[in-house]
Amino acid sequence: MLNIVLFGPPGAGKGTQSAKLIEKYNLTHISTGDLFRKHLGEGTELGKKAQTFMDQGRLVPDSLVIDMVRDKIKGDGQVNGIIFDGFPRTVAQAEALDQLMSELETDINGMVALEVPEDELRNRIMERGKTSGRTDDQDSEKVTTRIQVYEKETLPVAEFYKKQDKFFSINGVGSIEEIFNNICGVIDQVK
Ligand SMILES: Nc1ncnc2c1ncn2[C@@H]1O[C@H](COP(=O)(O)OP(=O)(O)OP(=O)(O)O)[C@@H](O)[C@H]1O
Ligand SMILES: Nc1ncnc2c1ncn2[C@@H]1O[C@H](COP(=O)(O)O)[C@@H](O)[C@H]1O
Numbered sequence: 637m638l639n640i641v642l643f644g645p646p647g648a649g650k651g652t653q654s655a656k657l658i659e660k661y662n663l664t665h666i667s668t669g670d671l672f673r674k675h676l677g678e679g680t681e682l683g684k685k686a687q688t689f690m691d692q693g694r695l696v697p698d699s700l701v702i703d704m705v706r707d708k709i710k711g712d713g714q715v716n717g718i719i720f721d722g723f724p725r726t727v728a729q730a731e732a733l734d735q736l737m738s739e740l741e742t743d744i745n746g747m748v749a750l751e752v753p754e755d756e757l758r759n760r761i762m763e764r765g766k767t768s769g770r771t772d773d774q775d776s777e778k779v780t781t782r783i784q785v786y787e788k789e790t791l792p793v794a795e796f797y798k799k800q801d802k803f804f805s806i807n808g809v810g811s812i813e814e815i816f817n818n819i820c821g822v823i824d825q826v827k
Contacts, residue, residue, distance in 0.1 A: 637742040638663060638717030638827045641724065641733075642819075643794065644750035646782045647757040647764070648808045649815065650721045653750070656816050657719050661823065666708055667721040668701055673770075675704075693772050693781035695725055695789060702732040709736060726789055730796045746826040747797040748819050750808030754783060802826075 638661060642650045651667060658665045672690060675683030682700060689696045705723060724730040737743050752760075758779060765773030772778050797803040804822040808815060 637715070637740075638823070639720070639737065639742060639744050640717070640823060640826075641720045641744055641747040641797065642750070643747050644808060645752065645754075645757055645786045645790075646779070647761040648750040648752045649760075649812070650750065652812055653816055653819055654719045654721045656812075657819065657823070660820065661717065661827075663717045663719050664712055664715045665719050665721060666705065666723065668696075668705065668723040668725075669721075671704055671708060672696065690772060691778075693778040693785065695785060698726055698728045698732070701725070701729060705733070706736060709740070724793055725786075727792050727796055730793050744797075744802060746802045746804055746822065747794065748822050749794060749803065749805050750815070751805055752808040756809060757783065 640657070640663075642654055642657075644650055651670075654665050654667065657663060672683065672686045676687055676690070677683070682704065685700060686696045695701075701723065709718070720733070724733050733744065758776075761773050761779050762776070764770070772782065794803055804826075806815065806818050806822065
């Protein structure tokens with residue numbers, strides 16, 4: 637299996653690049669944000685529990701996220717590999733993912749981090765908010781909270797993968813194609 641964590645702040649381009657990567661490498665896409673939005677749309681209990689946190693731009697509690705990812709992976713059955721997008725977002729989630737990978741007798745090949753300056757992130761998110769229907773995209777204060785939460789709670793996850801020699805940084809500014817080619821360069825190295 638080829639398992640990649642696509643990492644970066646809100647608006648860095650993880651979803652955009654994931655769509656291209658799953659096609660090229662025949663992988664499964666697990667975006668915890670997309671999964672929560674699906675639960676929200678279907679009005680499930682999990683969706684209701686996640687909504688308050690998502691509306692405020694805060695992280696959904698680890699136990700809910702980890703159980704959802706475990707169910708998704710086990711439910712998907714045999715796959716070629718997985719692109720994780722927006723997960724893990726805390727060190728506890730990263731530890732749980734390692735545990736999950738070992739249960740499946742596989743491992744994370746690498747983390748690819750998209751680096752994008754804050755001004756550019758804000759522009760991208762506010763632009764996306766015009767059409768995404770995401771309430772957390774349309775309010776500048778919520779965007780600020782999401783970026784602060786990323787810096788405080790999520791950036792330490794990069795250290796977790798650096799310690800395992802699995803961290804690769806990519807410039808996330810430029811054309812989508814150019815960034816894609818650079819990510820593929822890393823994946824071809826770790827696969
Ligand atoms: N290289 C790029 N240059 C300019 N805009 C981009 C680039 N890549 C993606 N975008 C745009 O920026 C916005 C955010 O991209 P995307 O949704 O892929 O980010 P994300 O990291 O998945 O965000 P989030 O974590 O908030 O869901 C989208 O509107 C997308 O079209
Ligand atoms: N891995 C996650 N941990 C906690 N909370 C999460 C996680 N993934 C998504 N969320 C919640 O959903 C929104 C939107 O996520 P995007 O990745 O930006 O689509 C996020 O702000 C959290 O509230």
